[in-house]
Amino acid sequence: MSSSSSTVSNPFAGPDVTLVRDLNIHERVPVKLDQNTASYSAWKRYFSLVFREYLLHGHVDGTVDSALMINDEEWMILDATIIRWFYLTISSDLFHTVVNDDNDSYAVWTKLNGLFTDNRLQRKVLLHGEFYGCQQLDSSIDDFCMRLKKLADELRDLGETIGDALLISTLTAGLNEDFGNAASNLTLIPEPTFAKVVAYLKLEERRMRMVRTRATHTALVAGTRGDQAPPPPRPTPPQPAAPAFPPAPAAPFPPPPAGG
Template sequence: MASPGSSGTTGTNPLAGPDPVIIRDLNILDRVPVVLNHLTSTYYAWKMYFSLVFREYNLQDHIDGSVDSWFMEDDEEWMTIDATLIRWFYTTISKDLFHPVVSAEDDAHAVWTKLNGLFTDNALQRKVFLHGEFFGCQQHDSLVDDYCMRLKKLVDELRDLGEKVSDELLLSTLMAGLNDDFENAASNIRLITAPTFPKVVAYLKLEERRMRMSRTRATHTALIAGTHGGVPPTAPAPQPRPGPGPFQAPPPHGFPYPQQ
């Protein structure tokens, strides 16, 4: 039996729903390569990956609340797919999230709503925390890519809470947190035409590569100089100082030494 509102994905029937066998055998870890965890900034990526899977396999009616699973209990195919989605959710979350949301009576929509609520409830407190982390983010000794991605994850988390961070504010915060090695690079960013976050990240990664190569060349040059031409000459070995001549006893009082 086809589920209400489903578009065709199997056979030639335009009203047919997704094939339960295809959904059941899908390796969700290949499609959602992140684990949802309170300790890491993975919520935005986790939600985005799942949203793509829902769209690709026409599964929105299982998670958007448009279909009540109570009315679908006699539809074996629909219930099979719903159970598969629940298994996907439990497979892609950390152990500390499993116990707060697990319930034998929940359908896929209920589990999806619970998991999203864990990251969007208490929005005001979470916004305050994320704002402090965002504006205090510093590169320190981390690589440019790690630093920039850390900022981007914070922006994504704020967006999930309805707080949009403008590109101008993101770029300003990024430049303010760069370490001293990128002082000149930060000034040059202002010369980029229509700067965007991807453009600036690409430029900083190239600059980081250039500085790394420059340091390597300087070290190599110093080693060559020290090996071939930069070693100070060896001091000559000290020569023995001449000792006193043969001992001569003093002449008797009043008599000079004989002339040689």
């Protein structure tokens, strides 16, 4: 920190500026924030971890007035770095929505969060429809469960309580028909949690894949054997033609009776 105010008016005690400035933010926040995808919850949580790891809360939680830190060189460098992180991890549409040269990192963070938490009622209605209507269709268990969990996280960000029981119920209702037997067996899991149910379904998916592979292999083997044509019949040797006999001579007519 610069000596002008770091020991008196600066309540922030942060990390080495160079360490923060050179941080590869894409490795720490591997999510791009976009209003068209369920990315907000993950994006916010990744950044929250970065703020905790590098003691940067004071820049985004409003506890420090950045106007009072204008003369603190290190504070200003860190603040600009955080803004750069935000701009690098959001879509171009969001960038043009929030960009403002006069904003500090707290203002940018607040605006970005507001875009996803304002209009709570409307967003809840939309997310409810997506969450309760979520279907597996032809996607894998991993993809289906991840999509469902992201929607649940977004609802939690809006103050909605989404417990494991509701997650499991919605997950079960959205499974495709191939998992009919597996869905019935979920009631047999002791003290079920969403994580336990997902683990079970992934094992069942793996088992079903093995069964299909064996069936395909068996069908191919049977088809290969059935396609083997029988050997052609041996040609029949030509039979000698029957000898042609001359026609029998015609019988002579009997002589006419005498005196007739």
